Amino acid sequence: MATTVRRAVLSLPAAPLGPDNPLPALRAPDGVHVLDERSQGGLPRDMARQIGYEPLRSLLPVQVRDGYGRERAERDFEAVVMENAHLRVTVLPGLGGRVHSLVHLPTGRELLYRNPVFQPANFALNGAWFSGGIEWNIGATGHTTLSCAPLHAALVPAPDGGVLVRLWEWERLRDLPFQVDLWLPEDSEFLYVGVRVRNPHERPAPVYWWSNTAVPEDPGTRVLAPADEAWHFGYERALRRIPVPDREGADRTYPGRSAYPADFFYEVREGERPWIASLDADGTGLAQTSTARLRGRKLFVWGAGEGGRRWQEWLTEPGSGGYAEIQAGLARTQLEHVRLEGGAEFSWLEAYGPLAADPAAVHGADWPAARGAASAALDAALPRERVEAAYEAWRGCADTEPGERLATGSGWGALEVLCGGHELPGTPFETAALGPEQEPWLELWRTGVFPAPRRVVPPGPTLVAAHWRDMLETAPADPLTEYHLGVAQWHAGDVAQAVRSWERGLALAPSRWPLLRCLAMAEALAGDPERAADGYAEAFADLAEESRGGEAWTAAESALGREAMTALLAAGRLPQARAVWDGLRPALREQGRFRLLAARLLAAEGHAGAARRVFEEGFELPDLREGEEVLAEVWSSLTNRPLPQAYDFRMSPPR
Known part of the structure; x- marks a missing residue:
């Protein structure tokens, strides 16, 4: 029998992937x-x-x-x-x-x-x-x-x-x-x-x-x-x-x-x-x-x-x-x-x-x-x-x-090959693959200017390699360019310069929350939970005022809401954490991460019984991280009872 290759369709029960998190990943990967x-x-x-x-x-x-x-x-x-x-x-x-x-x-x-x-x-x-x-x-x-x-x-x-x-x-x-x-x-x-x-x-x-x-x-x-x-x-x-x-x-x-x-x-x-x-x-x-x-x-x-x-x-x-x-x-x-x-x-x-x-x-x-x-x-x-x-x-x-x-991947390779002049026989990264995410970066490369979006939307992905950082440094210093430049500088390890870029962008930014969030994260990672809490509270309030309908805005509200509540709880800012909770869209409050944050908030407010009921009513964390033991940790802070099996994802021996 000769080998055959054919296209096919595979049908599976599938959970939706949903949108990507629009906040740049400033925090280093976990240490699992x-x-x-x-x-x-x-x-x-x-x-x-x-x-x-x-x-x-x-x-x-x-x-x-x-x-x-x-x-x-x-x-x-x-x-x-x-x-x-x-x-x-x-x-x-x-x-x-x-x-x-x-x-x-x-x-x-x-x-x-x-x-x-x-x-x-x-x-x-x-x-x-x-x-x-x-x-x-x-x-x-x-x-x-x-x-x-x-x-x-x-x-x-x-x-x-x-x-x-x-x-x-x-x-x-x-x-x-x-x-x-x-x-x-x-x-x-x-x-x-x-x-x-x-x-x-x-x-x-x-x-x-x-x-x-x-x-x-x-x-x-x-x-x-x-x-x-x-x-x-x-x-x-x-x-x-x-x-x-x-x-x-x-x-x-x-x-x-x-x-x-x-x-x-x-x-x-x-x-x-x-x-x-x-x-x-x-x-x-x-x-x-x-x-x-x-x-x-x-x-x-x-x-x-x-x-x-x-x-x-x-x-x-x-x-x-x-x-x-x-x-x-x-x-x-x-x-x-x-x-x-x-x-x-x-x-x-x-x-x-x-x-x-x-x-x-x-x-x-x-x-x-x-x-x-x-x-x-x-x-x-x-x-x-x-x-x-x-x-x-x-x-x-x-x-x-x-x-x-048979299939088309992302346009990022096409952008890098075009801008870098790379010759890669056998693996063509063709310009036809370029899409909306690559368009502003392509314009930066061609004109030296990072374009402003036609409508107010959460910022798109940032490129951080040295050649892109160099282009951002020589581009006109508008708020969006300063935002992306700060992210690239942060990636390069130049924290002080990143903070300065975000602060410069903030002065004239029509949309302040992306910059405020970056500055709040910088404070948190520098070990200042109080200033981080202030920044997160301001960032979420600005986003809540600006947020519109659509998947991208919902994803931004979910991501920033999780980070803001976590930072505010860590700083003991319970009224502000409650304000973030109250400002969430009702559908977001049903997400697993927010159910867990609700339990933590209730416990911090002195309502341990109500916090336990959140667990007893049942919730799931779709994005529970490999090795993460937060469910066991929060449960043990609420009760001496054994951790329910549904929440037991512990991957290491008892310490």
């Missing part, structure tokens, strides 16, 4: 994946160096995606289906290029954990993320900001004369273009994935890449990799070298035998073939392997505790079954970033397919024999030499210009 300082001593030198190399300090210029909810309705997603006699691969270009499904046709077996719903949750670096399938994580430690974003997609001639599906985009945290080429040869039981990350700049850039595969987690599932040791990282933020498979009396290669969510980064020996496999009680499942560039392998488990089980339910629907993640990355751990020199590139080939090994050996007590059985089965199914040959063949078409277009 930050290593405790006590763990840094004694690490291998190369690992320690890469952990310290350019960790992400800002989400800018990316906007936070927190407008999603949890009410699902049937929705159609554009899909691309690749199929030969062995595999059917379903790809979602509009959702980060996620491989949604990988079916082994002779047995009808789904090799991945295929989520039956689309439910965004707060796991990506910028918020919205969803579980299941194979995702391509680029940018910085964590799930990519492109998790729920469209990628460019097109058909390209494959090395064997067939066709491959190319996905590409411009990653904005590091300003790097990348491509993912999905190739299913006619007679192959493995899906090939060619990946390339390029640095078109003169300066070096930090690179992060982890391919993340969700696999079904059954009681008999075991994850195998060519390692006798692993680096354990949990939500207590400690990195420790541990033996594989046993730790503290339990075999941790069985995902269900861990109590709490944790990462296990396998120490794959130098020169060893890199691979990882998830095999069930019968010794069958999925294997992933690659060329040597992709050296890291990892197992992520949710654990058997209440919090881990609650998260699994939260990400899908009851009865869907659990999952674990097997991953492959550029470094040993996900705490590291790898230096890519200016003008250079990283590339590699991955392969995904079914694997069957002797179950007695796979599940035996002899770990070397268990991983040896899986390794031998992989060598028989897909010899290492075949992967190397496929990589060399793919490299010959990596620069081939795409043909028929």
Whole structure:
């Protein structure tokens, strides 16, 4: 059977993504994946160096995606289906290029954990993320900001004369273009994935890449990799070298035998073939392997505790079954970033397919024999030499210009290529992709003037790279330009100059709340909660007076209202916090974050019983952050009763 590639429509119960948060992300990313300082001593030198190399300090210029909810309705997603006699691969270009499904046709077996719903949750670096399938994580430690974003997609001639599906985009945290080429040869039981990350700049850039595969987690599932040791990282933020498979009396290669969510980064020996496999009680499942560039392998488990089980339910629907993640990355751990020199590139080939090994050996007590059985089965199914040959063949078409277009990504890459004059054969960022968000920046580049909007709207996204900051500094100093310049200066670490720019803009600004909010955030992060509270109260009052109908204004009111109430409560300004609550649109007061803030406000006002009733009546936080324990903290401040199961998302052992 010749390989076919066709467009399709995938229908799923789906929660709406909603609008992006219009407030620039001035606060540094949370520290969920930050290593405790006590763990840094004694690490291998190369690992320690890469952990310290350019960790992400800002989400800018990316906007936070927190407008999603949890009410699902049937929705159609554009899909691309690749199929030969062995595999059917379903790809979602509009959702980060996620491989949604990988079916082994002779047995009808789904090799991945295929989520039956689309439910965004707060796991990506910028918020919205969803579980299941194979995702391509680029940018910085964590799930990519492109998790729920469209990628460019097109058909390209494959090395064997067939066709491959190319996905590409411009990653904005590091300003790097990348491509993912999905190739299913006619007679192959493995899906090939060619990946390339390029640095078109003169300066070096930090690179992060982890391919993340969700696999079904059954009681008999075991994850195998060519390692006798692993680096354990949990939500207590400690990195420790541990033996594989046993730790503290339990075999941790069985995902269900861990109590709490944790990462296990396998120490794959130098020169060893890199691979990882998830095999069930019968010794069958999925294997992933690659060329040597992709050296890291990892197992992520949710654990058997209440919090881990609650998260699994939260990400899908009851009865869907659990999952674990097997991953492959550029470094040993996900705490590291790898230096890519200016003008250079990283590339590699991955392969995904079914694997069957002797179950007695796979599940035996002899770990070397268990991983040896899986390794031998992989060598028989897909010899290492075949992967190397496929990589060399793919490299010959990596620069081939795409043909028929299947999907369109963002216009940010087109803007950067146009303004930077970059040559990127194989991944065209065409001016046709430019849209309304890029228009003012295109005009700034062409004319030296940042245009004023035709009508009063919340400010659009800010660009913060050095060349854009230089353009803003030489543009006429109107209030909107000063606002964007301040954000770019803040990103560059020049806090004092950012504050001065915002203060200059404030003097003549017809719309004051965006600048007031930036100044209030600066006060909060400088450790002055009183001045921050004053600024937030003024900012929200100005927004409430100016706000109009429409999604953008509602999103601005929701985002600023959350920040303002939080700051006012922290400063003990209860009447002003109550004023913000009273000034909200009624529909916003029903949002989960505002229900929680209402409980906190009631408790601070001395109404603990009323605050408990907010919990007892029930509410959900759609944007509850990975590792966030605010629900448990507020509940424990109200009562000594056990935390209700519906609110138990705790991911770390009791302290």
